[in-house]
Amino acid sequence: MKIVIANETHFKYAQIICDTIADSAKVRGTGIAKRTPEYIQKRLQNGNAVIALDGDTFAGFCYIEVWGHEKFVANSGLIVHPDYRNQGLAKRIKKRIFDLSREKFPDAKIFGITTGLAVMKMNYELGYKPVTFSELTDDPEFWKGCQTCKNFDILTRTERKMCLCTGMLYDANALPKTNAKKKPDSKVFERLKSIKETLLLRKDKSK
Ligand SMILES: CC(C)(COP(=O)(O)OP(=O)(O)OC[C@H]1O[C@@H](n2cnc3c(N)ncnc32)[C@H](O)[C@@H]1OP(=O)(O)O)[C@@H](O)C(=O)NCCC(=O)NCCS
Numbered sequence: 507m508k509i510v511i512a513n514e515t516h517f518k519y520a521q522i523i524c525d526t527i528a529d530s531a532k533v534r535g536t537g538i539a540k541r542t543p544e545y546i547q548k549r550l551q552n553g554n555a556v557i558a559l560d561g562d563t564f565a566g567f568c569y570i571e572v573w574g575h576e577k578f579v580a581n582s583g584l585i586v587h588p589d590y591r592n593q594g595l596a597k598r599i600k601k602r603i604f605d606l607s608r609e610k611f612p613d614a615k616i617f618g619i620t621t622g623l624a625v626m627k628m629n630y631e632l633g634y635k636p637v638t639f640s641e642l643t644d645d646p647e648f649w650k651g652c653q654t655c656k657n658f659d660i661l662t663r664t665e666r667k668m669c670l671c672t673g674m675l676y677d678a679n680a681l682p683k684t685n686a687k688k689k690p691d692s693k694v695f696e697r698l699k700s701i702k703e704t705l706l707l708r709k710d711k712s713k
Contacts, residue, residue: 507558507559507560507565507590507595508558508559509556509557509558509566509598509599509602510556510557510559511553511555511556511606512549512550512551512553512555512556512557512567512569513550513551513553514550514551516550516557517547517550517551519550519557519564519567520543520544520546520547520550521543522564522587523541523543523546523564523567523583523585524540524541524542524543524546526564526585526587526588527540527541527583527585528540529588530585530588540654541583541654546567546583549569549571549583550569553610554569554570554571554572554606554610555567555568555569555570555603556568556569556599556602556603556606558586558590558595558598558599560590564587565586565587565589565590565595566584566585566586566587566590566595566596566599567583567584567585567599568581568582568583568584568585568599568600568602568603569581569582569583569603570582570603570606570607570610570611571648572611572614573643573645573647573648574643574644574645576611576613576614577614577615577643578614578615578616578617578642578643578645579607579611579614579615579616579617580616580617580618580619580643580648581600581603581604581607581616581618582618582651584596584599584600584603584625586599596624596625596628597628600625600628600629600632601632604616604632604676608678612678615675615676615677615678616634616675616676617634617637617642617643617673617674617675617676618634618673618674619639619642619669619671619672619673619674620671620672620674621670621671621672621699623692623695623696623699626672626674626690626695627690627692627695629674629676630674630690630695631689631690632676633676633681634674634675634676635674635675635676635677636672636673636674636698637673637674637675638667638668638673639666639667639668639669639673640667641673641675642673642675649661649666652669657669657670657671657706660706660707664706668702668706669706670699670702670703670706670707672695672698672699672702
């Protein structure tokens with residue numbers, strides 16, 4: 507398995523990346539923003555994405571997006587093909603894209619929004635903290651990306667203050683000066699997720 511910085515030679519994988527994202531969204535039945543092959547190709551060509559390949563076979567993908575004039579970057583679109591899950595591949599991809607983000611945009615805060623417990627765990631281990639949406643970028647283009655998520659009405663209804671996703675932020679300047687390795691308590695994330703679903707989805711139904 508190799509994890510490399512993507513370029514034009516990887517355009518042929520754009521379709522399978524989109525299909526894997528769309529299929530996973532269906533299976534999870536929860537919010538994942540849909541992406542077109544053209545959108546993915548743009549991410550593949552600007553040196554801001556990593557792709558995991560098993561020989562020539564697609565295994566995983568993630569990309570960096572730059573917001574608010576490089577004040578923020580997001581690590582988005584993490585996907586591992588079902589044939590390669592539960593082997594630590596997402597963790598390796600996450601680490602690679604995180605290191606690339608730090609190298610290319612050393613002054614930016616790194617953030618993500620997710621409903622995925624696996625992603626929350628991985629982010630936490632990398633030093634991200636859960637934050638309110640007000641601490642993330644206010645770049646409208648970022649939030650437009652949520653339009654294809656099935657929970658977009660919740661984000662609109664709450665005036666972008668909250669949604670089922672949890673915002674997580676890595677701010678190198680705000681980190682404690684210690685090397686102690688952080689182990690996340692998954693139960694906390696599971697509880698947070700369940701509270702949000704109860705609160706936001708019930709309100710949604712009673713509209
Ligand atoms: C989420 C996803 C990327 C995980 O990929 P993976 O390669 O199987 O993950 P890893 O094997 O590297 O596991 C990383 C950690 O997450 C945990 N994890 C993996 N899947 C999980 C799940 N469904 N629920 C809770 N934790 C999970 C693992 O136990 C591991 O934690 P540990 O280090 O404490 O053991 C993959 O399932 C996927 O592509 N899902 C669909 C798309 C998606 O949800 N993307 C996130 C967008 S918000």
